[in-house]
Amino acid sequence: MRVIPESELIINADGSVFHLHLKPEQLADRVVLVGDPDRVSTVASYFDTQECEVSSREFHTITGTYKGKRITVVSHGIGTDNIDIVLNELDALANIDFSTRTVKPAFKQLTLVRVGTSGGLQPFVPVGTYVAAEKSIGFDGVIYFYANTERVRDIAFETALKEQLDWKLSGLSPYVVPADHSLIEQITGNDIIRGVTIAANGFYGPQGRELRLPLADPKLNEKIEAFNYNGRQITNFEMESSSLAGLAALMGHRAMTVCCIIAGRVDKNMNTNYKGSLTGLIETVLERI
Ligand code: R1P
Known part of the structure; x- marks a missing residue:
């Protein structure tokens, strides 16, 4: 059995995992993730x-009931x-034996x-709406570092996306990953819209915000708003859903993102009191949950 070296799975002196500083027994099977x-x-x-x-750093954890x-x-x-850090460390806490550094059999x-x-991208997701990312579009590249991503990606959606957006940002290839279907069914009632969420790899240029630096493709947001694939439109921008859905699916966990819309990117309005x-x-x- 493969023993994972100390440099690959870093365990602190107190027996906790490197960044999260959590010990295996401190993790529940149900996990709520928040940015702040x-x-x-x-x-x-x-x-x-x-x-x-x-x-520890930006990673603050509380376990309770x-x-x-x-x-x-x-x-x-x-x-x-x-x-990438949070999912790998949570998965290690659940599925790697820290004493032997081997993957647990079960x-x-x-x-x-x-x-x-x-940020909302359509008139039907105004400020205050809750949107679940039934599919996530990754403008990042995190999952490409792992093998066999084709098994969790929606390649047909990706092809339609690159065609309709006339994608020309060199070195970047957006990927599309569905959230766990059973979890979407469990969490999403009539009060939550099922949408398509872009996880951008930045807050400003990657989401079409122009302050002082001009954008490589100033029309990209217009094309994103006009995108339609089999009746599916892109609903919102955030910054984590793609790698969460992708890594969780590769690992075998159930994952999804649900967001509260706090800015209307089309109407250019913002609720700072959200x-x-x-x-x-x-x-x-x-x-x-
Ligand atoms: C950017 O301001 C942050 O807010 C959004 C984005 O995904 C990004 O993390 O989500 P959170 O409010 O969950 O952090």
Whole structure:
């Protein structure tokens, strides 16, 4: 059996995993992911009991129970590259024996729901709407570093996307990954729209925001808004859903992202006072996870 070297799976002196600083016994099977470390305390404020709280860099974790369900809430910071760290370390906590550094014989499946904020790209997802990423489009490249991504990607959707967007940004090839279907069914009621979410690899240029630097393709957002593949339109921009859906699917975990729309990118409006609508989404996810 392969023993994973110390440089590949880094375990701290206290027996915790490198970045998250969590120990295997501190992780629940149900995981709520949020970007902002402060939002972890907001989620945990709904817990009936709290068993541990750990902070390391942007990764803030609380494990506790909500109506008898053991749940871990962890912050991942911003960006798909952070999701690579969080997903690999959560998976290691669940599926690697830290004492022998070998993969455990029985696979433990995690259920991972990211609750985020997002910019809307269509009139039917105004500020205040909740949108689940039934499919995620990755402008990042995280999953390309792993083998056999074809088995989790929607290649036909990718082809339509590159054609309709007349994709010309050199060195980048957007990928498309569906979220876990059973989890979408479980979490998404009539109060959550099923959408197609772009996970951009930046907040400004990669989402078509022009401050001082001109954009390589100034028409890209217009083309994104006009995109239509078998009746599916692109609903929103955020920055993590693609690598979350992709890595979780490759690993065998159930994962999805659901976001509260806090900015209307078409109408150019913004709700800076979005915390109320976000707590509504947090409560919904805690009930349904
Ligand atoms: C950018 O401001 C951040 O907000 C969105 C983006 O995905 C990115 O992480 O989500 P969160 O509110 O979950 O962090």
